Amino acid sequence: MPCTTILVGKKASYNGSTIISRNDDNPTGSFAIKKYVYVDPAKQPRLYRSKIGGLSIKLPDNPLPYTCFPTVGDPKHGVWAASGINASDVSMTATETITTNPRVLGADPLLRGRKAKKGDPLYGGIGEEDIVLLVLPYVDSAKEGALRLGALLEEYGTYESNGIAFSDADSVWWLETIGGHNWIARRVKDDEVVVMPNQFGLDAFDLSDAYGAKENNLCSASLKTLIAEGHLNLSLDGSFNPRLAFGSHSDSDHVYNTPRAWFMGRYLCPRRYKWDGPAADFTPESDDIPWSFVPERKVTVEDVKYLQSSHYQGTPYDPYDKNRANPLKNVYRSIGVNRTSLLSIAEIRGGMDKARRSLMWFSFASNVYNAVVPLYFAKGIPAYFGETSAKIDANRFYWANRLIGALSDPHFVAMSNPIERYQSEMAASLRAVLSATDAKKAVSEADLAAANGKIAAIAKKATDALLGEALYLSSMKMRNGFARSDN
Numbered sequence: 160m161p162c163t164t165i166l167v168g169k170k171a172s173y174n175g176s177t178i179i180s181r182n183d184d185n186p187t188g189s190f191a192i193k194k195y196v197y198v199d200p201a202k203q204p205r206l207y208r209s210k211i212g213g214l215s216i217k218l219p220d221n222p223l224p225y226t227c228f229p230t231v232g233d234p235k236h237g238v239w240a241a242s243g244i245n246a247s248d249v250s251m252t253a254t255e256t257i258t259t260n261p262r263v264l265g266a267d268p269l270l271r272g273r274k275a276k277k278g279d280p281l282y283g284g285i286g287e288e289d290i291v292l293l294v295l296p297y298v299d300s301a302k303e304g305a306l307r308l309g310a311l312l313e314e315y316g317t318y319e320s321n322g323i324a325f326s327d328a329d330s331v332w333w334l335e336t337i338g339g340h341n342w343i344a345r346r347v348k349d350d351e352v353v354v355m356p357n358q359f360g361l362d363a364f365d366l367s368d369a370y371g372a373k374e375n376n377l378c379s380a381s382l383k384t385l386i387a388e389g390h391l392n393l394s395l396d397g398s399f400n401p402r403l404a405f406g407s408h409s410d411s412d413h414v415y416n417t418p419r420a421w422f423m424g425r426y427l428c429p430r431r432y433k434w435d436g437p438a439a440d441f442t443p444e445s446d447d448i449p450w451s452f453v454p455e456r457k458v459t460v461e462d463v464k465y466l467q468s469s470h471y472q473g474t475p476y477d478p479y480d481k482n483r484a485n486p487l488k489n490v491y492r493s494i495g496v497n498r499t500s501l502l503s504i505a506e507i508r509g510g511m512d513k514a515r516r517s518l519m520w521f522s523f524a525s526n527v528y529n530a531v532v533p534l535y536f537a538k539g540i541p542a543y544f545g546e547t548s549a550k551i552d553a554n555r556f557y558w559a560n561r562l563i564g565a566l567s568d569p570h571f572v573a574m575s576n577p578i579e580r581y582q583s584e585m586a587a588s589l590r591a592v593l594s595a596t597d598a599k600k601a602v603s604e605a606d607l608a609a610a611n612g613k614i615a616a617i618a619k620k621a622t623d624a625l626l627g628e629a630l631y632l633s634s635m636k637m638r639n640g641f642a643r644s645d646n
Contacts, residue, residue: 161184161185161186161256161357161415161498162181162182162183162184162254162255162256162357163181163182163184163255163355163356163357163419163467163494164179164180164181164182164252164255164322164324164353164354164355165178165179165180165181165352165353165354165355165423165463165466165467166178166179166180166324166326166331166333166347166352166353166355166451167179167180167331167352167353167458167463168330168331168347168348168349168350168351168352169328169329169330169349169509170349170350171349171350171351171352171453171454171457171458172457172458172459173457173458173459173460174508174510175508175509175510176328176506176507176508176509176510177326177327177328177329177330177331177506177507177509178326178458178460178463178504178505178506178507179250179251179252179324179325179326179331179504179505180252180463180467180502180503180504180505181241181242181252181255181324181502181503182467182494182495182499182501182502182526183228183241183242183499183500183501183502183503184496184498184499184500185498185499185500186498187498189498190498190500190524190561191230191231191232191239191500191501192230192231192232192500192547192548192549192557193228193229193230193231193241193500193501193523193547193557194228194229194231194544194545194546194547194555194557195226195227195228195519195521195534195540195544195545196226196227196228196229196540196545197224197225197226197537197538197539197540197545198224198225198226198227198296199224199538200221200222200223200224200296203218203222203292203296204218204292205217205218205220206218207289207292207293209237209283209285209288209289210235210236210237210288211237211272211273211284211286211288211289211318212270212272212273212283212284212285212286212288212289212315212318213272213273213277213282213283214283214284214285214315216285216289216293216315218293218296218297219297221297222296222297223245223246223247223295223296223297224245224246224296224538225243225244225245225246225295225296226243226244226245226519226536226540227240227241227242227243227291227292227295228240228241228242228243228501228503228521229241231547231548231549232549237288237289238288238289238291238292239287239288240253240291240292240295241253241291241501241503242291242501242503242505242519242521243291243295243519244295244505244507244517244519244536245295245296245298246536247298247299247300247327248327248328248507248513248516248517248536249295249298249299249300249301249303249304249325249326249327249507250301250325250326250327250505250507250517250519251290251291251294251295251301251304251323251324251325251326252323252324252503252505253287253290253291253294253321253323253324254286254287254290254319254321254322254323255321255322255323255324255355255357256287256319256320256321256322256357257320257321257322257335257336257357257358257359257360257406258320258357258358258359258406258407258409258412258416259320259337259338259359259405259406259407260405260406260407262389262390262391263337263338263389263391263404263405264338265389266338266385266388266389266391267337267338267339267340267341267385267389268281268338268339269281269284269316269317269318269319269320269338269339270282270283270284270316270317270318270339271284271318272284272286272318281339283315283316283318284315284316284317284318284319284339285311285312285315285316285317285318286317286318286319286321287319287321290308290321290323293308293311294307294308294311298325300327300329300330301325301326301327301329301330301331301332302325302330302332302346302377304325304332305323305325305332305334305344305377306377308323308334308342309334309342309344309377309378309379312336312340312341312342312379313340313341313342313379313380313381316339316340317336317339317340318339319336320335320336320359321335321336322334322335322336322355322359322360323335326505326507327507328507328508328509328516329509330346330347330349331346331347331353332344332345332346332347333345333347333353333355333360333361334377335359335360335361335401335405337379337382337385337405338385340379340381341378341379341381341382341385342378342379342382343361343364343369343376343377343378343379343382343401343405344376344377344378345361345363345364345375345376345377346374346375346376347451348451350453351451351452351453351454352427352451352452352453352454352458353450353451354419354420354423354424354427354448354450354451354452355420355450356415356416356417356418356419356420356494357415357416358406358407358412358416358417358420359401359402359405359406359407360402360406360450361401361402361450362400362401362402362447362449362450363400363401363450364376364378364399364401366378366382366383366399369382370383386399386404391404391405392404402450408446412446413443413444414490414491414492415491415492416492417443417444417445417446417448418443418444418471418476418491418492419491419492419493419494420448421434421441421442421443421445421448422443422466422469422471422474422494423466423469423494424441424448424449424452426462426465426466426469427452427454427455427458428452428453428454428455429455430455431455435474443476443491460504460506460520460531460533461586463504464502464504464520464522464526464530464531466494467494467495467502467504467526468494468495468502468526468527468529469493469494469495470493470494470495470527471491471493475487475488476488476489476490476491478493479571479572481572495525495526495527496525497525497564497568499524499525499526500523500524501521501522501523502521502522502523502526502529502531503519503520503521504519504520504521504531505517505518505519505520506518506519506520506533511597512601514601514602514603514607515535515596515597515602515607516536517535517536518533518534518535518536518593519533519534519536520532520533521534521544522560523556523557523560523561524557524560524561524563524564525560525564525568527564527568527578528560528563528564528567528568528574528578529560529563529564529582530581530582530585530586530618530621530622531586532544532556532585532589532614532615532618533589533593533614534611534614535596535607535610535611536607537604537607537608537611538604538608539604539607539608539609539611539612540611541611541612541614541615542555542615543555543556543615543618543619544556544615553623553626554619556618556619556622559619559622559623559626560622562626562629562630563622563625563626563629566626566629566630566632566633567629567632567633569633569636570632570633570636573632573636574628574629574632577625577628577629578625581621581622581624581625584621585617585618585621588617588621589614589617589618592610592613592614592617593610595610596610
């Protein structure tokens with residue numbers, strides 16, 4: 160899927176938490192309907208059947224409870240669980256579709272799923288459809304998540320190039336697939352923030368650590384052989400840059416991918432680097448924008464939401480620029496687009512007791528027009544978030560968000576103030592619920608479910624009001640309006 164990922168190490172975040180976030184964007188011309196669910200171990204399959212790969216995979220008998228965001232609709236298309244948190248306070252988000260190059264795919268071809276016939280060496284593979292369900296219920300740390308997924312990739316292969324994030328209270332790990340069966344993973348430095356558009360990201364990797372102590376770097380057993388036999392190392396000085404070896408630098412990257420990394424880096428480090436003008440260190444089309452930055456200040460959930468919603472505001476590339484003659488607006492793919500189905504922001508708070516450690520912040524539909532809500536890890540997922548169906552229903556958060564975006568977009572300037580007010584007031588009100596719940600000496604599962612219920616009630620009331628404003632404004636601005644009234 161065309162997505163954007165942001166990863167925040169615990170020393171870079173505002174409260175010592177780890178944060179991993181992804182926009183789940185759909186292909187042009189489609190959008191997935193999403194809901195948030197709690198999966199009881201009894202409902203986790205013991206034999207998983209992949210729809211795209213055509214595989215039957217036996218799963219362990221001891222799954223953990225976990226949450227995820229499955230796609231609503233015909234189950235024949237698969238689960239597409241997207242993101243989630245498990246009972247061990249491990250989160251993952253899968254996947255960020257990434258790019259590669261013909262040298263990699265020639266040396267280690269992608270599988271073809273069920274498009275190939277059984278017996279063909281390219282038959283099968285796992286991918287975005289499967290990964291959360293195959294990994295998240297069975298790991299107790301972020302590193303274990305990378306290792307389990309890596310083992311599955313080596314055994315079953317993949318039919319697509321993906322990046323996957325894992326987090327726990329202490330660490331964040333990032334894994335990228337290499338061809339059909341190989342992979343690399345690296346721990347994000349605690350004081351850094353990673354910015355990832357749909358492009359191979361890692362720009363540094365320690366092969367000696369990956370084949371030795373495995374402290375901060377992991378990889379497939381055959382990666383060294385792949386690099387050597389495929390002549391993939393393009394560094395002139397003998398060092399190893401995985402982005403040069405495994406990534407892409409196409410003209411389309413300069414329109415679709417690198418501008419997003421540029422905008423995020425510009426926000427995180429506005430003074431350390433020069434981002435604009437003829438003497439800029441990095442431009443929207445630079446191939447060497449760093450994968451990670453030490454931010455110039457600590458990063459909040461609200462910062463992550465802002466970046467995931469952004470449309471190059473404050474630059475000439477904003478598609479909402481009021482100057483109709485501006486030739487630069489809309490030339491680059493925005494981060495916040497119409498095709499977003501889900502934004503997830505998993506915050507694992509190491510300083511909290513286990514019962515309250517994990518928060519999943521999320522929103523649905525276009526992020527320009529929505530607000531994120533936080534839920535504690537608990538069985539009690541309110542119906543407003545968890546009982547979405549394919550039927551359009553403004554009493555469900557997903558559909559209300561989708562309607563607000565569609566109604567507001569043609570009237571961006573007029574709706575900007577109501578949207579901004581909604582986002583700000585929601586953030587304050589929902590954080591007040593968190594503060595009150597966090598301040599209790601101890602909490603039960605019922606307490607957390609009750610807090611989630613309060614959050615749902617606040618979100619529904621505010622979202623209903625905003626939907627009413629958007630409907631009224633768009634109705635008043637219909638093109639068949641006429642000034643003279645017959646009343």
